[in-house]
Amino acid sequence: MLVRSLVFRLKDPLPNDAKFLMEDFRLAVNNAIRLGVHSNVTSRFALTKLAYKDFRKEHPGMYAQHLVSAFEVAGSILKNRRRRHRKGITEAVPYVRKLFMKTENQAYKLDKVNGIIDLPIRAGLHIQLGLIVSDYHRRYLDDESLSLGSLTLLPDRVIVTIRKQAPKPYAPASVLSLDTNERSFDGVLAKEDRIEAVVRAEFPEVSVIQSVHHDRRRRLQKKKSHDRRTAKRLCAREGLREHHRIDHRMHEVANAVLSFAEERRSMIVLEDLTGVKPRKDKKLNRRISIWPRRKLHQIIEYKAAWRGIPVIKVDPRYSSRKCPVCGRIQDSRKGAEFVCGCGWRLDRHINASINLLKTAASEKAAGGLWFSPGAFQHDVVMVLCGPNKAVRPEPNGTSGMRAIA
Numbered sequence: 001m002l003v004r005s006l007v008f009r010l011k012d013p014l015p016n017d018a019k020f021l022m023e024d025f026r027l028a029v030n031n032a033i034r035l036g037v038h039s040n041v042t043s044r045f046a047l048t049k050l051a052y053k054d055f056r057k058e059h060p061g062m063y064a065q066h067l068v069s070a071f072e073v074a075g076s077i078l079k080n081r082r083r084r085h086r087k088g089i090t091e092a093v094p095y096v097r098k099l100f101m102k103t104e105n106q107a108y109k110l111d112k113v114n115g116i117i118d119l120p121i122r123a124g125l126h127i128q129l130g131l132i133v134s135d136y137h138r139r140y141l142d143d144e145s146l147s148l149g150s151l152t153l154l155p156d157r158v159i160v161t162i163r164k165q166a167p168k169p170y171a172p173a174s175v176l177s178l179d180t181n182e183r184s185f186d187g188v189l190a191k192e193d194r195i196e197a198v199v200r201a202e203f204p205e206v207s208v209i210q211s212v213h214h215d216r217r218r219r220l221q222k223k224k225s226h227d228r229r230t231a232k233r234l235c236a237r238e239g240l241r242e243h244h245r246i247d248h249r250m251h252e253v254a255n256a257v258l259s260f261a262e263e264r265r266s267m268i269v270l271e272d273l274t275g276v277k278p279r280k281d282k283k284l285n286r287r288i289s290i291w292p293r294r295k296l297h298q299i300i301e302y303k304a305a306w307r308g309i310p311v312i313k314v315d316p317r318y319s320s321r322k323c324p325v326c327g328r329i330q331d332s333r334k335g336a337e338f339v340c341g342c343g344w345r346l347d348r349h350i351n352a353s354i355n356l357l358k359t360a361a362s363e364k365a366a367g368g369l370w371f372s373p374g375a376f377q378h379d380v381v382m383v384l385c386g387p388n389k390a391v392r393p394e395p396n397g398t399s400g401m402r403a404i405a
């Protein structure tokens with residue numbers, strides 16, 4: 001089952017009854033957390049047994065389903081705490097400050113046509129919440145194959161999860177093999193026994209964003225060295241903004257790659273990045289983080305599953321050092337071009353993607369694909385996604401510009 005979240009803004013300010021409900025919900029969650037810590041239980045069932053009666057007495061009006069859902073939320077918070085505890089991280093009893101409430105699909109109704117949520121508060125009292133529905137939302141709401149999941153109510157928005165049975169991936173007519181680099185995807189599109197084109201999707205902004213935020217964090221730490229708490233808080237905020245900006249860009253890149261693959265009924269071949277360790281960038285004198293690339297793979301895999309596009313991941317060992325023609329393995333991987341004693345030469349990244357393609361073909365029998373270098377047109381380059389001109393290096397006195405060079 002695949003799950004996705006839709007975020008809706010509300011047409012009108014939240015009614016007071018809904019605010020009271022959220023406050024009660026938070027109270028129930030915190031109450032259950034306290035009891036759970038005290039009695040060392042984490043399951044929803046155990047928490048319900050423990051906390052239901054007393055809370056019910058104090059809040060006789062609250063809709064029973066919402067109360068059970070509060071125990072579920074408390075349970076997952078307790079489970080996370082227990083997991084961290086086992087790793088040796090001890091922390092105080094968790095306390096939920098955020099105002100919100102969550103409920104399962106049996107406990108609310110969504111009028112998909114008019115975009116209205118009907119939410120029971122207590123016996124005899126329901127509230128209606130008008131949602132602002134965009135074309136993006138419409139695509140999902142009108143899809144009959146989707147079913148509704150949980151609903152999360154926040155003071156200014158509503159999050160509805162939608163679920164779908166994973167569609168069966170199509171039978172591929174071609175293969176799109178991509179080597180993942182710090183600033184781009186580089187690869188080839190192969191059909192039957194021919195490599196039809198060199199493909200490229202660029203995301204140089206990601207390393208710019210990372211270096212800007214890295215510098216900023218470093219300056220913050222220096223400036224606030226007398227106040228470690230503030231430094232920590234500000235750095236966390238920087239980190240969050242960095243993640244958001246990179247995330248946004250990664251989604252654009254993933255969409256470009258997936259649309260390209262879908263149009264050509266391609267199977268996507270990626271390298272398996274588990275086990276890849278970050279390398280040191282000599283120019284910037286810091287480690288190049290691997291997470292944007294892992295994140296990009298995650299997004300692609302998830303979206304591909306949703307759209308029924310086949311993706312396989314292969315072991316990248318030697319992919320950047322091997323000659324795809326004669327099979328010789330080189331010692332180093334220096335230089336922009338791969339040059340082999342047998343006469344084969346090619347852009348190093350593209351070369352790596354051919355090796356990934358060969359691995360995929362041998363391991364998973366990707367449509368009986370084999371490789372003949374003679375049939376390779378490397379003059380055709382298809383750009384799936386160029387650098388995003390709209391991304392600024394954020395102009396408030398940062399020294400991040402050097403990363404563009």
Ligand SMILES: [Zn+2]
Pocket residue numbers: 323324325326327328340341342343344
């Ligand atoms: Zn060779």
